[in-house]
Every structure is written in C-alpha cells, then in structure tokens.
Amino acid sequence: MENQQLTPHILLVEDSTMIRKYLRKVLSPLGMKITEASDGLMALKQIEENNFDLVVTDIDMPNMDGIELCQQLKKNPDTRSIPIIMVSSLDSDDDIDRGFQAGASVYISKTDVQNRLCTAVEDVLSKTSIRNRQVILVVDDSHIIRSIVEEGLCQAGFQVVTACNGREAMLVISIKKPDLILCDIAMPVMDGFEFCRMIKSDDSLKTAPFVVMSTNSERGQMKRMLEIGASAYIVKPFNIDQLVFLVEKILSDHFLLLLKEKERLDIERTSMLASITSLISALEARDTYTRGHSEAVSNIITGMVKMTGASNQEVEKANIGGQLHDIGKIGIRDSVLLKPGKLSIEEYDQIKEHPVIGRNILKSIPSLKESITIVYHHHERFDGNGYPQQLKGERIPLWARITAVADTFHALTSDRPYRKGLDHDKAFEIIKDVKGTQLCPDCVELFYKWKKV
Template sequence: MNQTYEILIIDGSSTVRMMIKKALETLDANIVEASDGKKGLEIAFSRPFDLFITDIDLPELDGIDLSRKLKKNKRTRTIPILIVSDLNSDNDMSRGFDAGASGYLSKKEIHTHLRKLVQETITNSIFRHARTIEVVDDSKSIRHIVGNGLLQMGFEVLTAENGRLGLELARDAHPDLILSDINMPEMNGFEFCKAINSDEHLSNIPFVVMSTNQDRSHMKRIMQDGAAAYIVKPFILDQLVILIEKILSDHFMLLHKEREKYESERQQTIASITGLVTALEARDAYTRGHSEDVARMVVGMVKLTGASDSDIDRAMVGGRLHDIGKIGIRDNVLLKPGKLTREEFNHIKKHPEIGAKIINTIPGLSDIIPIVLSHHERVDGKGYPHGLKGIQIPEWARVTAVADTFHALTSDRPYRKGMPMEKALQIIDENIGTQLCQDCVKLFYQWLDNDS
C-alpha cells in the first residue's frame, strides 16, 4: 500500500500554490496551504508533515527565518524543506541551504522538475529516519555539532566520548553506522575499529573515520582494519551526509541481495525437503497429505497468538517437516497394519531425533529443530525423546502436537477408520494436562471455530 504524503506549501501567491499542487497531483499527497510565513509556522507546528515547500519572499515571516525556526524546533527539525523561489542567485541559494533547506528550485522549473525533487526528498528523508548513526569523539563540541547536524538531516543520533563507551553503546543499540574520531582516550579509533570488526554481532556495521590527520599511512592503516571510509576534519556537513547516505545505501543493497540469496536457497531447500515428505507419504497411502494438513492447522493456530510473520513461517515449515524423520523408519514398521511390538515402537520413536539430524544439516532451518524434535513430548513428562515436561517443551512443538494428534485421530489408518470429529475432540479433552497442553488445546478450539 502506498503512503499518503503530508505536504505543507507556504507561498504568498495563490497562483504559485496552485501551480505546485498541479505539479504534484499525480503523487498520493494530502496538501495543506499557507499564504504567509507566520501562518505556515503555526500550521507546521500543529500536525505532522513529510515535507515543507516554501518561498523565500513571504509576508509576515520570510522563508529563511521560517526555515531556521523549523530546524530549531524538535517537532519539525527532521522534516525536509524545499525552497521554490524566483530568487536564484548563488547567495540566495547559499542562504537557503544554510538555513536548513534540503533542496532549492526555481519557480520556472515547477512543472518540469518539482515532482521528481519532492519524491526524492521525501524518499531520502524516510530512509534517514530509519537509520541510527553513532558519533564517537572525545570533543564535546564535535559531538554536538555533528550530532545536531545529523539530527536536523533526519537521522537518529547516539553519542559516546571514547572507543570503550562507543563499543558498549554499539553492543546495546546496534547502530546502522559508526562515525568515529581516531585520537581518543581509553580506546582510540584504531582499537575501536578493530573491536567492531572482530565482533560477529557488530562487524556488519559500516565504520567511518573522521580525523584531522591527513597522513596517508593513517588512512591506509584504518582502512585495513575495516573502516568503510575516511573523512578529514573540518568537513562540510552536507559532504558528510552524502557520504553516509552512499555508504548506507550500498550497504543496504548488499544486505538485501544477501538476504534474497539466502531466502532463495532456503526456499529451494524447503522445496527439496517437502519433496522428501511427499515421497515419504507416498509410501503410505493412509498418511498422504498429513504433513500439509498439520501445517495448515498449526499456521491457523499460531496466527491467533499475534505471532510475527517469521514465527508463523517457522511454525508452518515445522508443521510440514515434523515427521521428516520417518524417512529413516523401516517399511515393515512404518506400514505395519497391526499393533507394533515393543521393539518396533521403540524404533518408530526414533523419528523425531532422525528428523532433527536431517534438519541440522540444512543451513537456515536450525530454528525448526525444536518443533521436529519435540512434537511427541507430553506435558506430563512421559513423551519422547527427552521426557520434557510442561513449558520445557517448545511452544510451537506443543501446538504441533495438538494438530498432529487431531489429524491422526480423524484420519484412516491400516488398522482402523478415522474417528468422527466428536469422538476425536473427546479424546483430546481427556488428554489435556497429560499428553496435551491446555492452552494449546484452547487455541486449537478457537482455530476450529474460526475455520468452520
């Protein structure tokens, strides 16, 4: 679903305001107008906006002072400002950017360039809002100047005064990028960079160095230690923001590609394993479709808990693969039409552990192992393979156990016909607190009511 942008246009001319609205009519935007700077400021403070578009030459309060006031206020300082004006000298543009504007456009270019500039500006702003920068410098003034500048540009900012505190902060907050000085007490920039890049949980965070030292050997050394970039003080804030956005954008695309590759490989693996399940169920006509039906029930139940998409996906895959270990069970046991001997039952009880071993060999499916391994545990501790009790049994394994039991009771088997639903539900009720988790049975009944 596309987001509706909230845009405030501040211009003394109703004709110009109409031109701007016309240029933006293909955007999904809710546009509010103000005819002078003072009124524009009041409206800006009264509600959330995604963008301000203002002229410089305004009644009551000019666009430069308006921009400064917007950038000083906590509620509006991260909202981008576009100046659209007939005043297009280098000095006018410089004053606009110094006041905090993100872009500057001539009124002659409203029809040709405004829509694209608005789209890019809002997109960049949204990108920044979702990004946290950690600024580490022993100079309080540098932390203040850089931190406030990045805040005004829309980034979330965290600060620390040395590498040791910066490392602790990074471990707690896991920022999207670290911006660090080199010469600091307790832990300098070299040590800090090495510590970040040697920590498996932090090594994917881009590390940018800011320093007055222009010595090439220093630059090479810190880059070899894992720094993503080196910027020399003093620098222009816009220059720093462009560098940060470029690094974060490249980093995001790299992570996105890695995630896509990982997900593709994972789906291929699941497809292969699901094929094995299909082959397994083809051995026994009486259990055909069992795993898919169990997975469908489990997903329906888990959704009712308000679980995340990743948890729902995990429960679904676990439901599909819960019996994968039966691949390792002999046909004369798995397909036996009569009662199993003690030795045969002990053999079939191995299938959760066999399944867990199969899943353990597949990258990306380790979170499924608890479901596969524990779906035959009982809340009274008399299940297998480990005799887990109550909440020792993983939650989604307890949910899977209820779905698995219901489907087994209502399905035809070589030695009996499937039970009527009423009889199966009676048996499930009788096994609450012994075999089955009471909360999971309640969840099952809730799903059953919704499904029917």
C-alpha cells in the same frame, strides 16, 4: 520541522498560476496535501505557519527566487531537514549545479515533469522517512565535538545518541541499536580500536557502518582501522556538511545492499517454499494420513507459538516446521510406513529414523535452521526416553516440545487403519496422564489454554 500528519504535505512554489495548476494535476495521483505559494517570500511565510514534508519550487520567481529560498531553508535549523525538489526551465549544467549547491535533493527540468516528478516525490519522501527512523551513535570524549556533530545530524533529520567512550557506547547500544556509528579513536576507558573490534565481533551489530573521526591523519592508522572493519575515516577538523553528506552516502549504499540482500532472501524463500511443497506432496502421495496430520499439527503449533509472544517471523518458521515434522518418512519403505498392523521391533527402529532423515534432507537450507529443531526433536520425551537423542526436560527445544503435544493430540483424535479416533475429552485425559513423562507440563498447559481460546 516535524510533521505528525499521516498524509504528506507538499509546498508548491511557482509564480505562474497556470504552471502551478499543471504541477498540482501531475501530483494529484499521489493523493498528497498540496499548499501553494507564488514566490520564495510567500513560501517562507507558509513554512512558518505550517508543517511541510517537502518543498517543490521553481527557481526564476519575483521577490525571492528558488535558490535563495533553498538557501534560507538550509540555514534555519528548524527547516534544514525539509527536502527540496527544484523544477525549472533553467536546465544548463551551471543552473543544475547552483540548485544542488543551494541544497536541493533533486533538480528536474520542466520538460521532464510529466515523467519524473511523481517518482522523484515518492523517492525523496521515502528516503526522508527512512532517515527519520535511522539512529546515529556519536562516540567522542570531547563534549564540544559531540554537540556539533549531534546538532548537524539532527538538523539533517537523523536520530542521534551519544557516548563519551567505547564502554559507555556499549551501554547506549544495549538500549538503542544504531544504524551507523561515528567514533573517535583516542578516548579514555575504551578507545576506538577496541570499540570497533567489539562491534565487528557481535553478529547483531557488525553490519552497522563504522565511521572514524580522528585528528590523526597518518595513513598507517587509517589502514589499521579499515582492516578492523571501519567503513570510512574522516580527519578532524571537518565541515559538518561534509560529514552529513558522508553519512547519507554510506547509509544510502548500505540500504541498497540490505535491499539487495532482502531480494535475494525473498527469492530463496520462494524457492524454498516451492521445494517444501514438493516434498510434502511427495509424502502425501504415499501416505494419506500424513496429508491431514501435517496440516492439523501445523495449525496447532502456530496457535501455541503465537501465545508464547513469538514474532510473526518466528511463528512462520514454527508453522513450516510443523508442516515438515514428518518429512523424514519419505525415506521409510512403503512396507513399513504403510503397514496396517503392529510393527516389529526392527520395523519400529526404521520408523524412529525419520527425524534424522528429515534433518538430513533439510539441513542444507539455512533459512530452515529453526524449523529443523521441530523435525529433528519432536519425538523426544520430557523424561529423556524419546528419540533420536534422548534429550530430557528443557534441553528439548521449546518448539519441539510444543510439537510433541500437538502431534500426540492429533494422533489420538484421528482415525487410523487399525482404530477409530478418540473423542477430545478422552484425548485430554491421556495427555494429562503423560504430562511430565512423555510431554512437557508447561506445553500441555499452553495447549489447554490454546484450546480454550
């Protein structure tokens, strides 16, 4: 049963009024809606009339105990996906086994309620929320098998899409990317071997677990599929509950791996940002103009990139690129970098090395790959007469073309040791004059739109 409410709704099933009050008090910090029932029969009636996200139930109750309640809910396609936490004073191994066999997600002894119940509720609801968003792709040429597997997975709370062969599956994937793929081997048009190879060769899909369903139980074929990249192999005919359990286990393990990878990337990002801050501080300590310039250019870039419809992650990378666009100047001698007068040809050639120096400083940091395009190419000209690679037109990365406009505007309007900054109208005239030669026309127009906003 689907629940569209924002606040989770819990059904609390317990025959003791005193214990129900106690459990409600324990759960109160979670701020969830709680409905009570005194036995299994009353609970079933409540479930018929309301949508619940979770059932917390005792076992030993009159009329209908918690085990039978759990079994009834798991038999019904409309209620099978509702998770159940059993809370009981019956805590022998046999009692716990009975609870899990009936379909409970968690089993808690009443002596452990204070320590475990709130955490268990949050964990179960979190996993259920994730599961409801997870998409399983079922690929099998048998309509009967597709239907049985789809029904079982839908009842378990997953979203399911289907295809009758590998080629059709690729079309489905182009519309809805799956979190896990269940696939037969022997299929017309494109079989499971070829389909698995295609999935594992695609960077955007290769991390999705690939589970094989086949009537062929030969060890050689199993080994071959696992070598290609399959995560697991299940032999037909199988019990749908076993398949659901396997899918849940694989996705749970996969989620933990992704979580660990996210934690690793967060640590890397924190370390990277600390390093960037140190680099910027070192440059600003030498050149006071760079301090305000890098920040101002970065702000303009951020605003312009947002207007292209870029994601928040892309905007952040562009922002970092803007902060670092002149970082290569840290490798330029003070006598050249800080010279107040006109530079000689040789000195200007040294200044022109700063994009290359900047790229070399940052290239060992994988997460800065997109930001480096700004650092390396922001002095390219639209007519191809820029540096360091003399790229022309749209061969220059978009973010670098945007940065060139932002860099030019701020340079024109800033005070320098040898001149006062221009007013905005005069700077606009100069930018208009170099549109199509030095600067990208589309990016100049984007800049004007950003300034108006």
